[in-house]
Amino acid sequence: xxxxxxxxxxxxxxxxxxxxxxxxxxxxxxxxxxxxxxxxxxxxxxxxxxxxxxxxxxxxxxxxxxxxxxxxxxxxxxxxxxxxxxxxxxxxxxxxxxxxxxxxxxxxxxxxxxxxxxxxxxxxxxxxxxxxxxxxxxxxxxxxxxxxxxxxxxxxxxxxxxxxxxxxxxxxxxxxxxxxxxxxxxxxxxxxxxxxxxxxxxxxxxxxxxxxxxxxxxxxxxxxxxxxxxxxxxxxxxxxxxxxxxxxxxxxxxxxxxxxxxxxxxxxxxxxxxxxxxxxxxxxxxxxxxxxxxxxxxxxxxxxxxxxxxxxxxxxxxxxxxxxxxxxxxxxxxxxxxxxxxxxxxxxxxxxxxxxxxxxxxxxxxxxxxxxxxxxxxxxxxxxxxxxxxxxxxxxxxxxxxxxxxxxxxxxxxxxxxxxxxxxxxxxxxxxxxxxxxxxxxxxxxxxxxxxxxxxxxxxxxxxxxxxxxxxxxxxxxxxxxxxxxxxxxxxxxxxxxxxxxxxxxxxxxxxxxxxxxxxxxxxxxxxxxxxxxxxxxxxxxxxxxxxxxxxxxxxxxxxxxxxxxxxxxxxxxxxxxxxxxxxxxxxxxxxxxxxxxxxxxxxxxxxxxxxxxxxxxxxxxxxxxxxxxxxxxxxxxxxxxxxxxxxxxxxxxxxxxxxxxxxxxxxxxxxxxxxxxxxxxxxxxxxxxxxxxxxxxxx
Numbered sequence: 001x002x003x004x005x006x007x008x009x010x011x012x013x014x015x016x017x018x019x020x021x022x023x024x025x026x027x028x029x030x031x032x033x034x035x036x037x038x039x040x041x042x043x044x045x046x047x048x049x050x051x052x053x054x055x056x057x058x059x060x061x062x063x064x065x066x067x068x069x070x071x072x073x074x075x076x077x078x079x080x081x082x083x084x085x086x087x088x089x090x091x092x093x094x095x096x097x098x099x100x101x102x103x104x105x106x107x108x109x110x111x112x113x114x115x116x117x118x119x120x121x122x123x124x125x126x127x128x129x130x131x132x133x134x135x136x137x138x139x140x141x142x143x144x145x146x147x148x149x150x151x152x153x154x155x156x157x158x159x160x161x162x163x164x165x166x167x168x169x170x171x172x173x174x175x176x177x178x179x180x181x182x183x184x185x186x187x188x189x190x191x192x193x194x195x196x197x198x199x200x201x202x203x204x205x206x207x208x209x210x211x212x213x214x215x216x217x218x219x220x221x222x223x224x225x226x227x228x229x230x231x232x233x234x235x236x237x238x239x240x241x242x243x244x245x246x247x248x249x250x251x252x253x254x255x256x257x258x259x260x261x262x263x264x265x266x267x268x269x270x271x272x273x274x275x276x277x278x279x280x281x282x283x284x285x286x287x288x289x290x291x292x293x294x295x296x297x298x299x300x301x302x303x304x305x306x307x308x309x310x311x312x313x314x315x316x317x318x319x320x321x322x323x324x325x326x327x328x329x330x331x332x333x334x335x336x337x338x339x340x341x342x343x344x345x346x347x348x349x350x351x352x353x354x355x356x357x358x359x360x361x362x363x364x365x366x367x368x369x370x371x372x373x374x375x376x377x378x379x380x381x382x383x384x385x386x387x388x389x390x391x392x393x394x395x396x397x398x399x400x401x402x403x404x405x406x407x408x409x410x411x412x413x414x415x416x417x418x419x420x421x422x423x424x425x426x427x428x429x430x431x432x433x434x435x436x437x438x439x440x441x442x443x444x445x446x447x448x449x450x451x452x453x454x455x456x457x458x459x460x461x462x463x464x465x466x467x468x469x470x471x472x473x474x475x476x477x478x479x480x481x482x483x484x485x486x487x488x489x490x491x492x493x494x495x496x497x498x499x500x501x502x503x504x505x506x507x508x509x510x511x512x513x514x515x516x517x518x519x520x521x522x523x524x525x526x527x528x529x530x531x532x533x534x535x536x537x538x539x540x541x542x543x544x545x546x547x548x549x550x551x552x553x554x555x556x557x558x559x560x561x562x563x564x565x566x567x568x569x570x571x572x573x574x575x576x577x578x579x580x581x582x583x584x585x586x587x588x589x590x591x592x593x594x595x596x597x598x599x600x601x602x603x604x605x606x607x608x609x610x611x612x613x614x615x616x617x618x619x620x621x622x623x624x625x626x627x628x629x630x631x632x633x634x635x636x637x638x639x640x641x642x643x644x645x646x647x648x649x650x651x652x653x654x655x656x657x658x659x660x661x662x663x664x665x666x667x668x669x670x671x672x673x674x675x676x677x678x679x680x681x682x683x684x685x686x687x688x689x690x691x692x693x694x695x696x697x698x699x700x
Contacts, residue, residue: 002594003235013298015344017453020693022055023052023054023073023077023576024046024051024077024078024079024180024184025046025050025051025053025054025078025080025081025284026051026053026073026077026079026081026101027039027043027055027081027179027323028080028081028082028083028094028098028101029085029088029089030083030090030091030094030512031089031427033282033391034083034113034198034642038169039055039083039536040174041170042083043055043080045177045697046177046180049177051177051181051182051184053099054076054077055072056073056366057233057263058699060694063601065255066364066524073670074097074100074101074104075100075104075495076186076494076495077104077106077182078106078107079106079107079108079109079180079183080101080104080106080107080108080109081109081110081176081180081182082098082101082109082155083108083111084110084111084112084115084155084156085113085114085121086114086115086125086126086529088115088130089123089126089127089130089152090130090133092137092148095134095148095151095152096139096148097153098151098200099147099148099150099151099310100198100207101155102150102154102155107183108158109160109176109179110156110158110160111160111161111172112160112161112162112163113163114164116164117160117162118156118157119156119552120152120156121153121156121157122153122156123149123694127152129143130356130405131148131149134148135604141302161175161176161526166562168668182327189234189235189237189238189249190492191234191235191238192231193578194368195231195235196362196364196365196368196395197358197365198231198232198235201232201354202232202235202236202239205221205236205352205354206239206240208350208352209236209240209350210260210522211243211332212251213330214329215324215329215330215331216323216324216330216333217331217332217333217349217350217351217379218319218328218333218334218335218346218348218349218350218352219332219333219335219348219350219460220334220335220336220337220338220340220342220343220351221233221334221335221336221337221352221354222337222339222340222342222343222351222353222354223338223352223353223354223500224354224356224429225338225396226232226429226500226502227354227356227395227396228354228356228395228396229307229308230251230307230308230336231395232336232354233305233307233334233336234249236334237249237303237305240303240332240344241302243698244301244303245301246296246300246301246302246303247273247274247303247304248269248270248303248304249304249305250266250269250270250304250305250307251308251319252307252308253306253308253309253310253314253318254308254309254310254311254501255457255501257311257314260551261313263289264283264284264286264289267286267290267292267318268289269549270304271289271292271293271296274302274304275296275302275677280392284649286317290320293319293320294320295321297326297327297328297331298326298327298328300328301327301328301330301331302327302331302332303331303332304331304332304333304334304335305317305320305333305334305335306333306336307334307341308336308337308338308501309336309339310338310339310342311342312342312345315335316346321346323347327423331650337346340353348454353506356376356392357393357394357395357506358393359385359389359393361393362391362393362398363375363385363388364387365383365386365395365398365399365402366387366391367402368397369398369399369402369408369487370401370402370405370406370619372402379411381413383411383415383418385412385521387401387418387421390421391421391432392429392432394429395476396503397429397433398503399433399436399487400433400436400486400488400503401417401421401432401436401669402437402485402487403485404417404436404439404486405417405607417435422433427696429502430505430506433488433502433506436487436488437488437506437510440483440486440488443474443475443479444479444482444483446474447469447476447479447480447483448483448488448507449507449510449524450469450524450545450546451482451483451489451497451507452499452504452506452508453508453511453526453546453548454501454524454526454546454547454611454615455468456497457548457550457638458548458617459497461495461497462491462496462497465497466480468615468656471633471655471656472615472634473633474612487502492576508526509522514543518680519531519533519534520534520540520541520543520544521541521543522544523543523544523546524544524545524546524547525544525546525547525549526547528549534606535602535606536606538606538609538612540606540609541608541610542611542612543612544610544611545612545613545614545615546614546616547610547616547618549617549621550619550620551600551620600621600622601621601622601623601624602621602622602623602624603625603627604623604624604626604627604628605625607628608627608629611629611630612631613629613630613631613632614631614632614634615632615633615634616635616636617637618636618637618640619636619638619639620640622641622642623642628651628652629651630652631651632651632653632654633654633655633656634654634656635654635656636656637658637659638658638659638661638662639661639662640662641662642662
């Protein structure tokens with residue numbers, strides 16, 4: 001097989017950003033040429049290596065226009081593999097895909113499948129007839145054909161992979177997979193639009209890491225929340241990542257470790273990222289994970305970043321108690337935490353305190369966000385200095401409060417904001433952040449709390465969020481723009497919602513303060529330990545507007561008893577992981593059920609008192625019963641384990657339905673109200689094969 005490795009100037013640049021897009025790779029191909037002979041094996045190999053590849057399985061059943069979902073998938077992909085075969089250009093859908101791929105300016109890996117790259121570049125040979133046909137068919141849209149020609153020329157000029165009759169197909173697939181893995185791991189972390197004082201701090205930390213030396217070094221970054229530890233860790237990662245073939249950055253260790261099987265999931269991610277293309281084993285429990293991690297890190301020089309760790313035991317589980325005995329020479333580990341004791345307990349050998357900014361740096365950062373200039377103007381200078389002093393010179397507080405003042409141009413408005421700061425005399429960062437929240441209107445506050453309590457943990461896309469809030473009757477697009485302007489949320493480069501954990505915690509504390517004792521009297525529930533007793537004992541009230549209950553894996557059995565009591569919630573052996581998150585007061589009550597080897601099944605009767613429920617997430621859960629609250633606007637039921645849904649009627653206000661990854665669901669369409677129901681949905685997400693069934697049903 002001939003192959004010209006793409007150079008840096010040949011390929012289009014990978015997507016930057018700290019968060020991954022929905023898909024790693026988009027596969028563009030002409031199905032009749034390559035589907036069974038090549039694409040299937042390539043797709044399976046990518047999948048086996050943990051690469052999320054998008055493949056259009058409905059490519060042979062298209063209409064005249066390319067499906068919007070395909071264009072969205074290209075937008076949501078970090079890279080594209082384009083398999084150009086002899087019949088590729090005869091399909092105007094393929095050419096439209098190719099033009100979109102070029103428009104995105106991301107990594108493109110062309111495979112010239114039994115064709116000459118020169119013919120692709122010049123649209124000669126097997127491509128001439130196809131373009132002549134397009135020019136005739138689209139003679140009134142010739143600019144479209146010109147765009148396709150330009151895309152062919154561009155991709156044909158990229159040094160890619162040439163496959164001919166003498167090539168080894170398996171070898172080509174292996175090379176493609178390795179190249180994709182390499183490119184994805186080189187994606188830089190996004191450290192923020194405005195950074196002040198970061199370079200000096202990174203330089204000092206790099207001296208402690210001493211990457212050129214042998215031995216194993218562990219660097220602990222500690223400091224209060226909002227001081228910039230994560231930003232610094234990302235900057236360090238970007239500075240040295242190209243020196244390590246095996247590397248892994250794990251964010252939000254504290255949050256993920258609190259979930260059911262959270263530590264096992266973190267171990268699995270660490271092993272997968274460090275495997276660099278090798279098939280990673282399935283981790284069955286924590287002890288198995290420790291054994292596998294030790295084997296991986298003892299064989300290769302690695303770079304590991306663990307962000308936001310709050311428990312020394314979690315470090316022992318992820319990177320071992322004796323780092324020098326575990327890790328290969330030259331390895332580097334970076335840990336961020338709010339608690340210095342976490343590092344000392346784990347015998348971290350290099351400590352760096354991330355302190356608040358110097359006064360001059362803090363003033364500059366505040367001015368960037370409040371005035372979009374390096375220094376405040378004279379009339380705002382004294383006010384700015386006082387505000388900086390009161391915010392504790394913490395970067396997050398300066399960013400949020402500065403953005404809060406950006407739209408305020410009168411000195412009197414700044415003086416009013418300063419008085420609010422003086423009144424609360426903020427002892428905690430969240431006191432400062434709440435001033436920005438208090439400045440929102442009622443609908444913006446509602447949307448902010450929905451995001452902080454329910455959506456930020458889902459990795460929700462901006463456009464999906466707008467659809468959801470539109471379904472709730474809110475002006476979501478305007479509100480999200482306001483929240484972005486005030487730096488209460490951010491939209492990453494892959495269009496994903498992101499919120500700083502301190503801002504998230506501030507929002508959640510507002511909801512907890514609604515009723516400190518009874519979760520059933522709060523507006524939103526996201527903690528499984530609080531949700532389960534509310535549902536089990538029918539303690540829900542009209543106060544509840546949203547619930548996010550997500551079980552990562554569907555492991556269910558049938559239950560005969562439909563009464564709503566402790567019997568309606570049944571457990572299996574895996575409940576041991578869940579029990580660690582249940583309040584101690586109810587552990588003894590649930591334990592007998594756990595021993596019966598049964599798992600959770602919910603009954604709709606539990607939701608009857610929740611007449612104000614707008615948003616419900618019950619991923620991977622089995623639901624029994626006939627009715628849901630009539631005011632429900634959004635239902636996310638990913639991984640629905642049922643073969644049919646027994647609801648007699650659907651909520652009349654339902655606008656958003658997400659049944660993705662519900663592979664068993666087949667007989668939903670037999671419900672007599674199905675056609676009418678789907679006619680008033682704003683947004684629906686279901687499996688492709690189910691959607692095909694749905695289309696056939698509608699046309700019956």
